[in-house]
Amino acid sequence: MGETIPIAVPRKGRPLEAVLDRLAGLAGAEELADGVISTLRHEKAITKGDLEPETDVYRRLADYSSSSEGPDYTLLRDDREGFPRRIVFDSAEIPLEGERRIRLIGREEPFRALRTHEFALGFDSADLVLEEVVELGAGPVERIADLNARIDPTETDVRVAGGLGDTVYHTLMVTPETAPEAAPIDRAFLASYEGPLCIVPRYERLVRAVLGKRVLDGISFRYPEHGREEEAAIAAHGAGVYLTVTGSTARDHGLVLGEELFPSETVLLENAAERRSSPAVEAVRNLIAPAPAETELVV
Structure with missing residues (x-):
């Protein structure tokens, strides 16, 4: 056999x-x-x-x-x-x-x-x-x-x-107020950004690896409150990274989609x-x- x-x-x-x-x-x-x-x-x-x-x-x-x-x-x-x-x-x-x-x-x-x-x-x-x-x-x-x-x-x-x-993507998303004027919402934007970046706690090490240490200077991680929808939490903090397929839920919360940082x-x-x-x-x-x-x- x-x-x-x-x-x-x-x-x-x-x-x-x-x-x-x-x-x-x-x-x-x-x-x-x-x-x-x-x-x-x-x-x-x-x-x-x-x-x-x-x-x-x-x-x-x-x-x-x-x-x-x-x-x-x-x-x-x-x-x-x-x-x-x-x-x-x-x-x-x-x-x-x-x-x-x-x-x-x-x-x-x-x-x-x-x-x-x-x-x-x-x-x-x-x-x-x-x-x-x-x-x-x-x-x-x-x-x-x-x-x-x-x-x-x-x-x-x-x-x-x-x-x-x-493939779905870990995508950078920001509120219109946080978005740069006449510039892409990408890693270069994050390199100059200082402020909160909302992520799901289990993805913290993943996000650190995907972005690299140089980009993370001046950035502080924030996490969604228990039971709160991830996109809603990102909208409250102004910027974040989360998984997207079509991005429709993010847009429903008024978020602007930026660079697809990494394929999941x-x-x-x-x-x-x-x-x-x-x-x-x-x-x-x-x-x-x-x-x-x-x-x-x-x-």
């Missing part, structure tokens, strides 16, 4: 959907991908209170995971009010050509599972790499391709192998030490590695 190669993946959300869309082109994976995505979107709507469930969460979990062919799901506590139980992805197998298979295994933070050598391959948000291991420098990190150059090889064996192109994207990660130890892992890595045309990544 052929080898089964485990791959760590997120349990829910846009990054998992990006992974499933990528793997849907592999033999027999289209139906699996569509089924998992539709199931998790349905369960998200129930958790948010947008849908009323017909059965309790344990019955739904049993129904979803009843097939011996998978996929399997599990329960986690959501962080919404009341901490409801939420059904999330657990695992699934995808057969490849020959007798080789890959097994997708859900993890809360796949990057950390690769750091501890539990997996040779995994998918996670590029943001987490910035938040965890990328060194802070005087200059900015502007592209996903810059990540590997800023990872200390004594800190981790994990590297970014490619991106999936599910799902990336293929590899633990180089583990990958080199297995020809099978190397073959699977080459099969699923994203093509350059599909991503912001340039390596």
Whole structure:
């Protein structure tokens, strides 16, 4: 019997959907991908209170995971009010050509599972790499391709192998009163700006890496109050950085969008030490590695 190669993946959300869309082109994976995505979107709507469930969460979990062919799901506590139980992805197998298979295994933070050598391959948000291991420098990190150059090889064996192109951006946004006259709202503006910059606390290290130490002189970070919408908090402080897809919510709060500072994207990660130890892992890595045309990544 052929080898089964485990791959760590997120349990829910846009990054998992990006992974499933990528793997849907592999033999027999289209139906699996569509089924998992539709199931998790349905369960998200129930958790948010947008849908009323017909059965309790344990019955739904049993129904979803009843097939011996998978996929399997599990329960986690959501962080919404009341901490409801939420059904999330657990695992699934995808057969490849020959007798080789890959097994997708859900993890809360796949990057950390690769750091501890539990997996040779995994998918996670590029943001987490910035938040965890990328060194802070005087200059900015502007592209996903810059990540590997800023990872200390004594800190981790994990590297970014490619991106999936599910790109949203950490975007600079300001109020009209803060915006410069007849000049771009970009890093150069921030280099001369002195005052508050509102960010989500978990992104502080990411923003420091993306902007670089030189730009941060004279800037003081501020954070949204608990329960307050991020764009509303940025509008109150005059300037900030937050994720945007279309920017419509930011504009609704009277904000002007500036430079897209860094792409937030799902990336293929590899633990180089583990990958080199297995020809099978190397073959699977080459099969699923994203093509350059599909991503912001340039390596």
